[in-house]
Amino acid sequence: MDRIAALKSIAAQAGRGDLTFPTNVEATLKLQRALSDPDCHVDEAARLVQTEPLLAARTVAIANSAAYNRTGHDVTNVRAAVQRVGFRALGALAAAVTVRQLAGSIQEPGLRAKADQLWKHSTHVAALSQVIARRVSNVDPDTAMFAGIVHEVGGFYVLSRAPEFPDLLEGGADEWLEFGETAVGRGVLLKLGVPAPVMGAIEALWNGMRALPPETLGDTLLLANDLSPVPSPLLERPGMAGLQTVATIDFTVGNGTLAGILLESEAEVRGLEAALA
Numbered sequence: 392m393d394r395i396a397a398l399k400s401i402a403a404q405a406g407r408g409d410l411t412f413p414t415n416v417e418a419t420l421k422l423q424r425a426l427s428d429p430d431c432h433v434d435e436a437a438r439l440v441q442t443e444p445l446l447a448a449r450t451v452a453i454a455n456s457a458a459y460n461r462t463g464h465d466v467t468n469v470r471a472a473v474q475r476v477g478f479r480a481l482g483a484l485a486a487a488v489t490v491r492q493l494a495g496s497i498q499e500p501g502l503r504a505k506a507d508q509l510w511k512h513s514t515h516v517a518a519l520s521q522v523i524a525r526r527v528s529n530v531d532p533d534t535a536m537f538a539g540i541v542h543e544v545g546g547f548y549v550l551s552r553a554p555e556f557p558d559l560l561e562g563g564a565d566e567w568l569e570f571g572e573t574a575v576g577r578g579v580l581l582k583l584g585v586p587a588p589v590m591g592a593i594e595a596l597w598n599g600m601r602a603l604p605p606e607t608l609g610d611t612l613l614l615a616n617d618l619s620p621v622p623s624p625l626l627e628r629p630g631m632a633g634l635q636t637v638a639t640i641d642f643t644v645g646n647g648t649l650a651g652i653l654l655e656s657e658a659e660v661r662g663l664e665a666a667l668a
Contacts, residue, residue: 397556398570401549405578410548413496416489419443423485424584426478436481437470446488449666450476453484456662458521458532479533483517487540487667489583493547499554505624506550511668512621513543518663519615522656527644528605538589538612540667542596545576546625564626572625573597604644614640618653 392400404410412420422439425431431439441447447469454472455465459480466472473481490513494506517539524535549571553559576597580590588608595601595609596616605611617640641650653660 392556392558394556394558394560394562394566395570397559398549398566398575400556401552402570402574402578405545405548405575405582408578408582410579410582413492413551416492416496419446419485419489419492420583422446423482423489426482426485427584431478433470433473436478437473440473440481441469443485443488445491446485449484449487450481453480453663453666456659456666458659458663477533479531480536483533483537483540484667486537486583487514487517490540490544490547493544493551496551497553502550502553502560505560506547508621508624509543509546509550512619512623513540514664514667515619515621516542516612516615517667518660519618519653520611521663522653522660523605523615524608524611526652526656527649528607528611530608530611534589535592535608535611535615536663538592538608539615541580541583541585541589542593542612542616543576543623543625544583545572545579546623548579549575549625567625603640604642604649 422443425439426436440450450469451466451472453459454475459476466475476484491510494510497503497506517536520535520539521532524530525532528535546567549559573594576593577590580593585593592608592612595607596613599613601610601613603610603614605614641648644652
């Protein structure tokens with residue numbers, strides 16, 4: 392089966408909701424659904440988080456990052472961390488664990504290298520989205536971070552299925568854009584129960600339509616994606632010059648510029664990236 396046929400096959404399965412996730416991913420999805428319950432109390436949320444060690448560690452790490460620790464006082468337990476970051480950021484962290492577990496199921500060295508690069512790309516986009524949302528577009532920063540984390544989940548799913556289709560990764564970005572990114576991504580996002588506003592933002596990213604300065608969640612995500620210093624390995628083309636940089640995407644917003652805001656927020660971006668890594 393050639394690459395296009397393989398992508399079409401996976402996309403058809405995704406469209407039907409016929410998706411297979413590793414056992415640990417299914418367990419984290421159940422946890423994520425519990426955390427999204429509006430009646431979930433902070434004590435119950437902390438208890439659920441502590442059942443997943445990776446999520447617990449990341450929750451404390453992000454609570455102590457520059458983006459959330461405004462007082463300079465570190466928290467040392469999960470309950471305090473949950474209180475500080477709030478349930479929206481906690482949902483984003485649970486999504487990060489889900490995506491990371493999906494990537495972790497990939498064993499073949501070449502595929503694992505692509506998955507590692509795709510995760511680095513996702514963490515950069517998530518961190519930049521959070522800062523741009525808070526400082527520039529004035530959309531919810533935690534929702535923006537969540538969108539950044541999950542925007543490439545379809546790519547992780549395809550990488551996890553690559554051992555079944557030997558020719559799946561042969562070829563360039565064009566086939567992925569035409570037959571995989573949207574068709575597979577939409578099915579996986581629906582299976583994960585991603586909220587409609589985040590789905591809409593990722594659809595905007597796929598369509599490539601945005602305003603500058605960014606005004607919406609979709610604009611925010613697309614700008615963060617363009618500014619990421621690590622590209623998606625599924626979109627790399629031989630000889631491609633690379634993604635846009637702050638030097639070529641800059642504009643005035645309020646009393647400053649995008650370049651100035653990102654410079655001021657550098658510690659926050661680095662802290663968020665480290666907490667998500």
